[in-house]
Amino acid sequence: MKLSTYRTITGYAFMAPWLAALIFLIGYPFVASMYFSTCDYSPLKEPLFVGVDNYTELMQDTVFRQSMLVTIAFAVVAIPLGVLLALTLALFLNTRIRGVSFYRVIYYLPHLVPSVVVAILWMWMFNPQFGILNVVLAPFGKAAAYLLTPFALINPPVPGWLGLVAVIVIFAAWWKTRSLSQDYLRAGHERFKRASTVLAIVFVAAVLFALTTWLNPIDIRKIQSPGWLTDGNPFPSGLSFAPSWALWALIYMSMWGVGQMAIIYLAKLQDVPVELYEAADLDGANWWQKTWHITLPMISPVILFNVIMGIIGAFQVFTEPYIMTGGGPEDRTRFVAMFIYDQAFEYQRLGYASAVAWVLFLVIVGLTMLALRISRERVYYAGK
């Protein structure tokens, strides 16, 4: 027989178990849920085809909107923070200091604790009356309160989201002109360099403006002794769609799990060819330049991988809020995965739950595509 036939047969023979999984355990449920999403389906009754009813109801469901808001707020804050933290940690763990393997183990420990235990443990630590966390964080809280008081006292009568918009716009403009100014510098156009400096100053001003619109005196009080899981009010209180204190508690808890990402970064870091660093040393680069121009680009595929995993993960968060807050004060920690679970198993609306799940899937795919698109110029694949 021909080689290609031999290969095809052998290939599919090797694929056999996975194909079975794809068809039965993933494909069939996937397609079935698409069908259910167009039905009204409660357990013990047959599915009844209702067309796009579930989807139109979805568009008007305020609780769904709330849960999307919660999930997106969590993702927007936790993912960048997590990536930053994991990266910093990996850079630290990559140094040749004595006992570094001890640290590596310590920072991975949180992943060895089952999520049920983690949820219960943290729920207890967050207790404002007898939880240990407020005690330990008290000095940091006081310091933060001191630093932020001037911002809280100035209260411009502007909505908080204006501050966010200002920061984003100015930051984007600054970033654009920064890369532009590199090119123009080489061409000798000094004024572009000045323009980017001006934009940088305006950016800092926008940040300060944002802080003043976002912070109120009530935040200063709360920072020193937060209510955590019991407090459903947004922090900072000037920004109405900011994460609530309960959500911040969950974000804080998720920071505890950066060990896994850090280890992956660490592994990739050790792949970076030493010659690059040596060449940079010859050129007289300091450690920041080396990190920014060599290390980060070399591990950028992993960063992208982690961002995508983070997006997928954020939309599937379930166990911790389920055990710790049950949806939180006023649905402020009701993640989309919890919303789906509730609709399916509490209210027995399996069709509606499937529709929500599908919308969720499309959102995830969309965000992932977006991330891939944005990353195309930024991610460097060595040897590809």
Add this chain to the structure above:
Amino acid sequence: MTSSDKPTRWYFALPIHGILLVGAVFFVLPLFWMIATSFKPLEQTLKVPENLTEAVIGTGWRTTIDGRVYEVTLERQIVPSDSEPDWIVRPLEQFSAGEMTHPFGPDTWHKYPIFNADELRRMDTQVTPEMKVLADKTNPFDERRGVMKLFSGREVRAELVTAIRPPADGQKLWLVREWKPSDTDTKEVGSTSGDVTRAWAVLPEAQIEKTIRAIPENYPAALKRINFVRSLFNTLFLCLLTVCGSVISSIIVAYGFAFIEFKGREILFIITLATMMIPFPVIIVPMYLLWRDIGWIGTFKPLWIGAWLGNAFFIFLLRQFFLGLPKDLLDAARIDGCSELELLWHVVIPLSKPAIAMVALFQFLGTWKDFMGPLIYLNNSSQFTLSLALQSFSSEHGGTPWHLLMAASTVFSLPLIILFFFTIKTFIRSVAMTGMKG
């Protein structure tokens, strides 16, 4: 922060150590708290510790009663006033201890399972003339008539031993009672109050010595509550099956992706990656219905059959790793007439031990920690895994025994930590070699 060959210089090393140390403290704090709490008595887990010693280890009290040294608990503060003094009396008639604490007599409290066996035993203990009891507002003692009126209504004759008056130096008076380590096996605080078989006394604060108290008995108590051996066995059974399944199936499928050029390989791989993007809630319901139609709900099968068919993440991992292996070795073996499976077994697997170890470890961790799967598919409590058993600690109406829960959690997490320590070397190296090229 570069991986050069030279060790980092000390003026960099010191601040790095500092920062890592501070971070490590924050990371370890919850675990440390979990372990520390597992050795404390329940009532001390419900308040914030006032100093470092209290945070690390529980407080105990020790004192001398009738010449013997006892570990005691502070049952309650005795605040006698001149108008309402308290007395220590010796009863001249026999009665049940429970008559001092409950408004109805032994007939009643035996009819109702409101009290568990321990409570009943305490209440049934006969108070005899050799014992002394504390007469207070609830069981007042009439000095003139020499009669004590019990809370249950009965009156018994008694003789006065001491009258307790407010101490001259204004010290606090505490009713202390002997404490035994087995007391920790309780759902509520203060359940040893009223146990007349134990030594007790009313003492001023100065005579009570504060010590530390660690209660390793929390562990057997916790494990007794959950059906530990059975749950452990179930969990290990599942772990064994899923680890074997994942390893075998992922190796086979990844080999196919890496080394066999068959038609449609690229598309299949992209589909594989895409499946990682499907959120679990999308398939949770139809999957349940699928298992129901096959008739496997209530068995372990839905929890481990999937592992034998492959796992997208592990397939991806192993494929990346296999792609990094030297191609010539495989070509040489092919020339020698090896079939694909033999190639896999004799050449690829020995070279891939670290990556395989990593897959095994991740799968073990995943199955050990899994809680949603057993929750949905298992119905019979004899099948429950450790994660479900842990859940059963927090009872309906509150009253979580934190100390026992933390002990159980430590036991739950410890095997994973130990396993991790043993495999750490292969782990780090293998992650490096999977070459995550995105």
Add this chain to the structure above:
Amino acid sequence: MEKSPENPPAQSARPLWTAIPIRPVHIALAAIIAAVVLVAAYERRPSLKDDFDPARDAEFASTWDKRVHIAYWEKWGSFEREACQAMVDAFNRSQDEVFVHYINASQVDRKTMLAIMGGDPPDVAGLWATNVPPFAEAGGLMELDGFMAKSGLSKDRYTPNYLKLGTYNDKTCALPTTPASVALFYNKEHFRAKAAELRAAGLNPDRPPRTTQEIDRYAAVLNEFGKDGKPVKMGFLPTEPGWFNWTWGFYFGGRLFDEENGRITADDPRNVDALVWVKRYAERYGREKLLQFRAGFGNFDSPQNAFIDGTVSMEMQGVWFSNFVRRHRPHMEFGVAPFPTAEGVPGPVSLVDADVITIPKGCPHPEEAWRFVEFSQRDGLAIICRLQGKHMPIKEPPPNFRDGHPNLELDVFEQVAASPYAFIQPRTAVWREYQHDLGTAFDHVWNWPVPEDELAGLSEDERATKVDALCRAEIERTLKDITARIQARLDKRRSVDELRRENASQSVETRP
């Protein structure tokens, strides 16, 4: 012969199956697969009959094998569980044909629903009354009317509300096991300690408050604050214990659901009044201070329970609570009275709820299950109600039921349960969502920010009026929102059911 990867051994002429050489590896793989299949096939679902514990079941050993074994899933823990076990033991001892296995299941409603879906339900399931409409509407429970008629179990023997809880669409799907009603628990020790201040405020320390306005006034006297204004003791907190947050409207004469017309009435103005009254408590002492105060409350079943350790002087609680108080603080002097209603609202008003016993549809032994359920309704009721320290859901309890009953306050609970103004939870299939939304609304109202300077320096009455003025609009809006949303859901459900009925009448139904 030299073989290269380009030319596999020349086998093009031979049939395919001989082209693959059998090597040890293949055999090993096949062996592994065979082993797995064996393991999978070997596993049997555990059967009830095998669950014989010599220590516990010795007395039944002789008849073990000839009995029919049925499973009874129940939710209780602690002493309530032992009470139920006593009822099960009594049944097992009373006859030889059936043996009931009492199986403890947390989240028993979810488990039962999943089990019914999975085709493997227990024979008897102990659910909450709130589960009856959704389960019954989905067809998950067997109808008991036929069984009751056959066994001569009359519907008249029940206090009407308790039977109503187990009925859906005029069919009895569940029967009550242990009833519940609620009342005001008040700490007599606190009342006595503050007798002078109470009298000075024109209140009688020897009796509990009778209207909601009186609660406000008693609470104002009973509150205690530490330095920096933090609450140390609260006279009354509507958020304790937090299980009845949806019921406040009823005490003001409001209703949540109009059964005849099938309309959601959350926006009834009296419900608004109730929430305004609740909101006053939030604003009286500062929401944040209260937040911290409440976070320190101990667990329900412990001596640190807010009422038991004296942190809160008055609380709305159920009939079970007397037992918990007596266990943790046997000497505590507390009183129980019908919960006050607003002025002008007839009473006594109380929430009437129950734990129910059901026979899921598709269970393996319905006849035997009914035998147990029937027992639970005849002799069993007295056993379990007495041992759990509750009253009975029937009109005429047996004469010796009260003898030495541990709950000394039974009178009050029986009185309020039988009151014509007692209410049950709305009997509608959308109740779970409705209840959830009401809970969220309560939290929302409680947490809705009222600027502190608006209330600074005002007297109690002025504060009350100010809170009313500031919050009423928001409360109305919230309740109207809920009404609209839940009504839409209810209407949708009805129309879908209509559609389903039309389809069913046109074609033959088979279950998937």
